[in-house]
Amino acid sequence: MKLNLRINPEASTGDKCETCGKPLTSENLYTRRIGGQVHYFCCSHCADAFEKNQHCC
Amino acid sequence: MYKLAIIGYGAAGFAGMIKANELGVKPVLIGKGEVGGTCVNVGCVPSKRMLHVGEIYKVAREVTGSEVYPEFAAFREKDLLVQEMRKTKYEDLLSYYDVELIQGEARFVSPHAVKVNGKVIEAEKFLIATGSSPLVPDIPGIGEAGFWTNREALSPDRKIDSLVVIGGRALALEFAQMYRRMNVDVAILQRSSKLIPDWEPEASIEARRIMEKEGITVVTGVRVKEVRRGAGKVVVTDKGEVEADEILLATGRKPNVELGLDNAGISLNERGGIRVNQELRTDNPNVYAAGDVLGGKMLEALAGRQGSVAVENALTGSHKTIDENAVPQVIFTQPNFARVGLTEVEARAKEGKMESRVLPMSSVAKAEILDARDGFVKMVTLNGKVVGVHAVGENVAEMIGEASLAIRLGASVDDLVETVHVFPTIAESLRLVALAFRSDVSRLSCCV
Numbered sequence: 056m057k058l059n060l061r062i063n064p065e066a067s068t069g070d071k072c073e074t075c076g077k078p079l080t081s082e083n084l085y086t087r088r089i090g091g092q093v094h095y096f097c098c099s100h101c102a103d104a105f106e107k108n109q110h111c112c
Numbered sequence: 113m114y115k116l117a118i119i120g121y122g123a124a125g126f127a128g129m130i131k132a133n134e135l136g137v138k139p140v141l142i143g144k145g146e147v148g149g150t151c152v153n154v155g156c157v158p159s160k161r162m163l164h165v166g167e168i169y170k171v172a173r174e175v176t177g178s179e180v181y182p183e184f185a186a187f188r189e190k191d192l193l194v195q196e197m198r199k200t201k202y203e204d205l206l207s208y209y210d211v212e213l214i215q216g217e218a219r220f221v222s223p224h225a226v227k228v229n230g231k232v233i234e235a236e237k238f239l240i241a242t243g244s245s246p247l248v249p250d251i252p253g254i255g256e257a258g259f260w261t262n263r264e265a266l267s268p269d270r271k272i273d274s275l276v277v278i279g280g281r282a283l284a285l286e287f288a289q290m291y292r293r294m295n296v297d298v299a300i301l302q303r304s305s306k307l308i309p310d311w312e313p314e315a316s317i318e319a320r321r322i323m324e325k326e327g328i329t330v331v332t333g334v335r336v337k338e339v340r341r342g343a344g345k346v347v348v349t350d351k352g353e354v355e356a357d358e359i360l361l362a363t364g365r366k367p368n369v370e371l372g373l374d375n376a377g378i379s380l381n382e383r384g385g386i387r388v389n390q391e392l393r394t395d396n397p398n399v400y401a402a403g404d405v406l407g408g409k410m411l412e413a414l415a416g417r418q419g420s421v422a423v424e425n426a427l428t429g430s431h432k433t434i435d436e437n438a439v440p441q442v443i444f445t446q447p448n449f450a451r452v453g454l455t456e457v458e459a460r461a462k463e464g465k466m467e468s469r470v471l472p473m474s475s476v477a478k479a480e481i482l483d484a485r486d487g488f489v490k491m492v493t494l495n496g497k498v499v500g501v502h503a504v505g506e507n508v509a510e511m512i513g514e515a516s517l518a519i520r521l522g523a524s525v526d527d528l529v530e531t532v533h534v535f536p537t538i539a540e541s542l543r544l545v546a547l548a549f550r551s552d553v554s555r556l557s558c559c560v
Contacts, residue, residue, distance in 0.1 A: 056273055056274055056343055056344045056355070056356070056357055057273060057274055057297055058274040058275075058276075058297035058298070058299055058329070058354065058355070058356050059274075059343075059344070059353075059354065059355035059356070060299060060329060060352075060354050061352050061353040061354070061355070062331060062334075062349065062351050062352030062353060062354055063351065063352060070306070070316070070317050070320050070321075079317050080317060080321070081314040081315075081317050081318050081470065081472070081487075081488050081504075082470075082472060082488075084313055084314055084317055086313045086456075086457070088457055088460075093313060093457055095306075095313060095317075
């Protein structure tokens with residue numbers, strides 16, 4: 056049988072910037088360890104924004 | 113009483129046996145199942161052969177423009193290679209070396225004795241090298257529905273048209289590509305948010321892109337809830353269902369530790385493997401352990417080295433250790449993934465000035481020549497010394513040994529820059545990424 060995918064691949068958390076959702080490649084990738092975990096961003100500005108959000112509350 | 117008993121006759125056990133002979137000791141070698149262990153029988157050798165078959169057919173499709181794929185008979189043909197290598201690299205050696213072979217299951221009955229086939233065997237020293245087995249996660253319904261591990265996937269009992277791979281690390285990637293290149297529909301279901309999550313982030317990103325480019329469906333951040341039978345086998349997740357002819361479990365391996373270890377005063381570590389110190393000695397001062405059974409990095413070459421070092425330490429008290437930081441690791445997809453040493457995040461946590469550079473493979477002349485521009489090479493340094501190299505690209509497995517040597521010898525970026533490499537080679541990318549610490553490589557002519 057052919058693969059029967061009753062799942063939305065878009066539901067996958069995917070390889071996107073965790074702040075702005077921009078698709079990530081090995082060339083635009085920027086990572087930062089925040090709260091003991093490595094987070095994926097497209098630039099340092101998005102990482103700053105993410106980190107600020109983590110601390111704001 | 114024997115001087116040395118080795119339990120297990122895979123890579124670590126054989127390396128230990130050879131080292132014992134070098135030191136003038138005839139060991140007793142106790143094992144069960146096929147001689148040679150996982151690597152030659154159901155691991156590296158057959159899987160790399162099948163990946164190679166897939167590479168050949170990919171070229172054939174590109175050259176001829178026709179949809180040619182390998183027949184499943186290729187799985188049987190690879191058995192000839194396995195038989196030949198098992199014979200020449202393992203079985204024949206048993207008569208070449210001075211060793212007593214006992215086939216059977218060993219259980220410790222005291223700190224200095226094991227029982228095999230009802231017979232008690234005493235030895236002054238032991239090496240445990242019993243390897244590992246596929247880890248089958250506790251998924252409701254998986255037993256009833258049936259599944260494959262690497263063993264069945266390398267010797268399929270029938271032709272399949274679709275495959276769900278549960279897992280997203282080395283084994284998952286290799287088998288996903290292997291089956292996709294046999295014209296099988298493949299989906300990868302990975303619990304983590306990234307494929308190969310413990311590799312450099314750039315490699316994780318490339319892994320997904322390369323798998324998807326092959327036509328493999330990749331779903332990450334997904335939890336498998338149950339498996340049931342439908343028209344095929346249905347994997348039910350928290351994000352929906354996938355149905356396919358077969359399921360491959362690529363969810364890791366567990367150390368083979370059912371050896372009556374309590375009777376020998378040997379404890380396990382947090383990974384479920386045998387606890388050893390830097391010299392590979394267990395809690396029992398006369399028992400050493402090596403290879404997959406430690407539950408650490410499960411790599412053939414590392415197992416062999418550990419087997420050799422453990423036996424030398426056991427027999428001579430030489431206190432040798434292995435620099436695990438210089439142990440390379442490869443995923444043999446096309447392109448390869450290869451790494452050695454620290455990741456950027458790991459290096460940043462150390463004292464000193466951490467720097468890193470990433471060079472796209474498209475900047476490497478040989479990659480352009482081969483029309484294989486996918487990937488990159490990344491170098492991580494600490495105070496100017498190379499501490500990590502991570503690469504994705506055509507045949508990067510062949511160059512990672514040089515990076516290991518650089519790390520082991522404490523080479524600097526300048527050491528690599530000043531070492532003339534052959535042009536054009538993929539190995540040259542190691543020098544080019546080192547050059548990237550000093551200049552803009554994209555603005556350099558060839559052979560600078």
